[in-house]
Amino acid sequence: MKKLVLVLADAGLELVPRELWSHPAVKSHAKRRGKNPGRMLLDISVHYAAMKTLNEYWKRGRPDIVHVSLLVAQDSVLNRLGYLHTVIHTYDGKLVELDPSMVVPRNYNRFVGLFEQLLEKGQVPPGSEKPLAKLRTGRNLGEVLKEMGVDAVYRLSEKGEPVKPLDLARRIAGSDVPAVIIGAFQRGEFSKEVLSIEAEEYSIFREALPAWTVVAEVVVSLEHVSVWGASH
Amino acid sequence: MKKLVLVLADAGLELVPRELWSHPAVKSHAKRRGKNPGRMLLDISVHYAAMKTLNEYWKRGRPDIVHVSLLVAQDSVLNRLGYLHTVIHTYDGKLVELDPSMVVPRNYNRFVGLFEQLLEKGQVPPGSEKPLAKLRTGRNLGEVLKEMGVDAVYRLSEKGEPVKPLDLARRIAGSDVPAVIIGAFQRGEFSKEVLSIEAEEYSIFREALPAWTVVAEVVVSLEHVSVWGASH
Structure with a gap:
């Protein structure tokens, strides 16, 4: 990977x-x-x-789910070591690409202020040549994944094939540029746009889990496999 | 474990x-x-x-660190499966014990309101026979760990012996009731009270990591070892 x-x-x-x-x-x-x-x-x-x-x-109306999931992702060891690229796909089909160096505001109310600016101005900081986060306009999720060189897509869902997190990580790490899709909404189904993307669908636990829990499972398991070596 | x-x-x-x-x-x-x-x-x-x-x-003044760390801990698979007991030790030496069934408020401002009530009234909900979180008064951290039957203590710190997370998890899982101490402050040293507790000290990464990142590393790695079996 x-x-x-x-x-x-x-x-x-x-x-x-x-x-x-x-x-x-x-x-x-x-x-x-x-x-x-x-x-x-x-x-x-x-x-x-x-x-x-x-x-x-x-x-809808759950920026807190995005905030906590981003804190877990961006502050992970996997990201510190340069392996992670995070993309947010929103309920209304917008796409936000994060720079791996982005430190997510720790305080929720500051996060809200920053993402209000992002959605209004198209990037943060506004006018920067190397923004920490930016909207990708005129593309759908499938096109953005293609542009990023993604060669395999995994979607996590209660309805997917049951798999242990570490076995899933081994499978994911077999691709050069895998994408893992995690739902960042409270309840309901993935949108048609997300379901239209060809992907293997897996379930890592028998109950629904919050997005940040799934992010932690995927990221830490991938560290074991790709960074530290979990074969021993 | x-x-x-x-x-x-x-x-x-x-x-x-x-x-x-x-x-x-x-x-x-x-x-x-x-x-x-x-x-x-x-x-x-x-x-x-x-x-x-x-x-x-x-x-001081970082309830956000507690909030995100608790979301990662309480919503983990390890907690869903009944393995986790979470204790908060505060800057001024207070101890808060969480019930494993406690769902941490997702919204930061609601979390703040709940913990204000907890610190003022001594428990939440006030007056409940089975509170979701309660202050343990008249005891220090060492006494509470002893009461909980802890038979081995591990402290995570940049200054500890370097170890891969999965190897650390294997070591921790060798005890019946291990305690893992993670700093929930922005920077500085552990207090004398915390350092006075006899513990093995380990470092899982060469740089300082936020508390929630360390919680995710420990909890997910312990799931691999104690729940799913990561020996294969």
Whole structure:
């Protein structure tokens, strides 16, 4: 394995959609933050009352899932050693590519501020020649994976073939540039776009697990196989 | 291994100390939250200006480190399978024992509210016969580990003997009730109290790692050894 492309898929990461701007819960939160509603991340922990009418609301408004998953991924030993490339695919089909050197803000509220800027300006820091994170526009997930040289795709899902994490890691590490797709939403199914990508589907545990748990399992198991050697 | 006692040590988790209550940064934040300063968690992301005069401020005001580390620990497969007992040891020597069934609030601001209640009332939910988290008063860390039946202690530190994570896991899993101590502070040394506990000291990587990264390494590696069997 030369590098791993980690995809956080169908992530509940979006700015507050226009139809909710005038809802009292959104307006009062926007006032408290001194920010325009359309420039804030949708967040079910504060916008729940407003979100109930939203299509598939249970997959949306969860920047916290992205935040914790990114902390686990970007601060991993696998990333420190230069093996990791992280991509976020959002509920509304946007794609964010992270630079491996990006230190994810430790504080949630600062993370929210940074990703609001990212979704609004297209990259952070704005205007930088070497942004820490940037939107990839005009491409779908399959095209971005192809551009990154991905030669095998693995999708993790409760419905996949049961496999022990270390056995899965051995299989993944057999490819030069594998991609691993992990759902970054609370509940429901992967989107059609994500399911349309040809992939082997595996399950590492009999129950649903949060995205960050799956990230930790995949990343640490791959370290054992690709970095430290777990054959002994 | 029958169970693992995971200790998040010297965690920067405390209520705002009295000497900072009248600082403008603290007062304005307290007003914004509609809360008494002494009932709020100290948080360097909002109280930095006030904290600079505080003794060892670089080890304090980091509930975010506890939050992410707890999400990784409590949502791990090792915990789902009943192997994990998590203890938080704070900068000021308080001890918090978590029930393995505790689902850590996903949202940071909700986590802060819950832990404010915990530190103020002594447990959450207050008055429950089977609290999800409770303060252990009148004991130090060594006494609590003894009460939990710990028969071997491992401390992770950059200064320890270098070891591959899976080899460390094999060593840890050789005890019935091992404890693993992980620093949950940004920088600096373990406290005298933590260093006074007799322990084998190991280093799993050549650079300092955030607490949640070390938690993920230890927990996932122990799953390979104790649950799935990584001998093949």
